[in-house]
Amino acid sequence: MTGKPRLLSLIVEVTQRCNHACLHCYNVWQGGQYPSGELDTPRTLGLLAKALDESDCSHVTLTGGEPLLRPDLPVILDFLRQRGVRVTVISNGRLLDEAMTRDLLRRGVGLFELPLLGDRREVHDALSGALGAWDAVLAAMANIRLHRGQFVAVFVATRLNIDSLYETIKLAFAFGARGLMLNRFNPGGRGRQHVEELLPTVGQVRQALEVADSAAEEFGLPISCSIPIQPCLIDTRHFKKLGFGFCAAGSERAYYTLDPLGNLRPCNHTHTILGNLFDEPFAALIAPERMDAFTRAIPAFCAECARRSECQGGCKAAAQVCYGSLTAEEPFLHYSRNTVEKNFLGPLTRDIISSPY
Amino acid sequence: MPVSRRDFMKVFGISVASLLLTRCRFPIGVTCYAPLPPTALPDSTRDRLRLCWLSFNELAQKTIEEAKQGSTENTFSQQLVADHRAALDELVASGELTPSMADLIQEAYAAAVYHVWRSNAPITCYAPMLVDYAPTGAAILIQQASILNEEAADSVIDPETLAKAQAALEHDMAYYATSDSELQSLYDQILQDIQTSNQPFPAFEELHLELTPDAQAAAQFIIDLLTGK
Numbered sequence: 001m002t003g004k005p006r007l008l009s010l011i012v013e014v015t016q017r018c019n020h021a022c023l024h025c026y027n028v029w030q031g032g033q034y035p036s037g038e039l040d041t042p043r044t045l046g047l048l049a050k051a052l053d054e055s056d057c058s059h060v061t062l063t064g065g066e067p068l069l070r071p072d073l074p075v076i077l078d079f080l081r082q083r084g085v086r087v088t089v090i091s092n093g094r095l096l097d098e099a100m101t102r103d104l105l106r107r108g109v110g111l112f113e114l115p116l117l118g119d120r121r122e123v124h125d126a127l128s129g130a131l132g133a134w135d136a137v138l139a140a141m142a143n144i145r146l147h148r149g150q151f152v153a154v155f156v157a158t159r160l161n162i163d164s165l166y167e168t169i170k171l172a173f174a175f176g177a178r179g180l181m182l183n184r185f186n187p188g189g190r191g192r193q194h195v196e197e198l199l200p201t202v203g204q205v206r207q208a209l210e211v212a213d214s215a216a217e218e219f220g221l222p223i224s225c226s227i228p229i230q231p232c233l234i235d236t237r238h239f240k241k242l243g244f245g246f247c248a249a250g251s252e253r254a255y256y257t258l259d260p261l262g263n264l265r266p267c268n269h270t271h272t273i274l275g276n277l278f279d280e281p282f283a284a285l286i287a288p289e290r291m292d293a294f295t296r297a298i299p300a301f302c303a304e305c306a307r308r309s310e311c312q313g314g315c316k317a318a319a320q321v322c323y324g325s326l327t328a329e330e331p332f333l334h335y336s337r338n339t340v341e342k343n344f345l346g347p348l349t350r351d352i353i354s355s356p357y
Numbered sequence: 358m359p360v361s362r363r364d365f366m367k368v369f370g371i372s373v374a375s376l377l378l379t380r381c382r383f384p385i386g387v388t389c390y391a392p393l394p395p396t397a398l399p400d401s402t403r404d405r406l407r408l409c410w411l412s413f414n415e416l417a418q419k420t421i422e423e424a425k426q427g428s429t430e431n432t433f434s435q436q437l438v439a440d441h442r443a444a445l446d447e448l449v450a451s452g453e454l455t456p457s458m459a460d461l462i463q464e465a466y467a468a469a470v471y472h473v474w475r476s477n478a479p480i481t482c483y484a485p486m487l488v489d490y491a492p493t494g495a496a497i498l499i500q501q502a503s504i505l506n507e508e509a510a511d512s513v514i515d516p517e518t519l520a521k522a523q524a525a526l527e528h529d530m531a532y533y534a535t536s537d538s539e540l541q542s543l544y545d546q547i548l549q550d551i552q553t554s555n556q557p558f559p560a561f562e563e564l565h566l567e568l569t570p571d572a573q574a575a576a577q578f579i580i581d582l583l584t585g586k
Contacts, residue, residue: 084363098521120513135515142521146528174504175522220497243424 021129026188038260054282093140119167250295270317297326370465
């Protein structure tokens with residue numbers, strides 16, 4: 001035992017700047033009161049060194065904003081490589097031309113996460129808030145595969161694109177994606193302004209899961225549904241080929257998030273700042289007493305549910321950023337249960353999985 | 358950038374795991390109506406060590422099964438790593454290995470086990486899978502080629518991008534078109550390059566490998582172990 005907290009992964013937001021304006025963007029600094037700015041290169045490396053010195057962490061995900069907008073990204077990657085850390089980069093792909101792709105792969109990027117929001121450029125570009133986004137991300141995918149890199153495609157399921165899921169999976173597969181992350185739209189950041197426009201219904205999500213389950217088998221492609229889906233809304237056990245997850249905050253599988261100024265948060269969706277890593281040791285920042293309010297929060301609606309410990313009501317960070325409270329019902333539950341509850345759930349049978357399956 | 362001997366051993370272990378999982382086949386002399394004899398427990402320490410290296414398929418299966426049950430306990434990985442370490446310790450005690458070599462071999466094995474486990478565990482929210490380059494199955498490549506051809510016919514995707522995607526696919530197909538003897542020569546050449554010069558390893562083309570005698574000996578030990586020398 002080293003006494004250091006063990007982390008499967010650490011998320012580092014290296015910049016708040018972005019060259020896209022995604023309608024579904026969950027970045028906490030979009031439209032809210034959140035500290036802005038970023039550290040210079042030496043301070044950033046100092047921050048990373050402290051994080052790695054004070055934790056047992058072998059995998060870092062660099063994200064933003066758009067991380068490729070930092071001109072010192074190669075320096076950061078070299079540093080992480082020297083520290084023996086595996087690196088994933090979450091990017092919109094816009095700046096991943098062939099030379100940049102080759103350089104980043106050479107510097108040790110093990111995996112890219114790239115959005116693929118549709119099989120047609122109009123849809124992808126509209127959701128990205130940027131013309132040319134679709135062409136750029138497909139080119140990025142081709143560049144990565146050409147130079148023996150790895151990427152997973154990320155499909156954010158919204159009302160605008162959910163009908164094109166099958167064709168999008170097929171396209172990601174053809175370009176060599178090693179997996180697909182099927183994330184239902186989870187409002188936060190700029191996305192809060194587009195809830196009505198983007199949030200899919202339970203029926204749409206269920207239909208999408210059926211499509212994904214079948215496509216996962218057809219293409220042999222791992223598909224994970226990362227944003228929690230409440231079992232009282234959809235019985236996910238029906239979808240044998242898909243992976244599902246629930247909030248891991250507070251556990252070893254948590255993905256603590258460092259912002260560009262050194263503030264540490266329980267995850268990348270919440271604006272809760274546990275403290276600044278320059279001021280305190282990592283272990284102190286994630287001590288149970290700091291995390292308690294976050295990890296224990298659960299909506300009153302879920303109080304009697306037998307699966308509340310596992311599901312936790314869904315994404316409590318989304319509840320927090322949308323409705324101001326970790327114990328509020330997050331938007332997917334909030335919008336769905338008004339219609340779903342009376343159809344599928346009796347008032348005292350919330351512990352029963354009661355989807356049509 | 359120079360690569361440390363520990364990093365080299367991790368890469369080496371992962372490469373061995375990839376080879377064992379993708380292309381290497383261990384001939385089993387079984388014929389119709391002549392079932393395999395009962396599997397004997399490995400009686401020597403080296404046999405037990407070798408068994409650890411030949412358990413990657415089982416690890417992959419168990420990881421997938423575990424994930425289906427919603428668990429990420431990863432108990433089999435831990436058991437394998439512990440068994441491997443115990444066998445190495447015995448070889449150190451008997452004087453067959455130096456402690457530093459044993460540590461390097463363990464480094465390679467632990468990295469290989471992690472690689473296999475993580476490559477087969479499902480992706481989770483913001484904690485994506487970590488995979489290293491390996492061509493995918495031939496049937497998949499054919500399916501991908503077919504879809505890319507459809508896309509080309511639709512003329513929606515930028516032709517330059519499509520050409521790159523097809524070029525990458527063809528590279529992977531060439532791998533599968535390689536005969537076993539050609540492939541063995543390729544691996545031999547790669548290993549020789551790593552051990553004797555700064556020739557680039559394909560997936561790590563820009564690295565200058567500076568191997569210590571310890572690391573070379575540890576790598577050779579693993580090769581000998583797996584080839585039964």
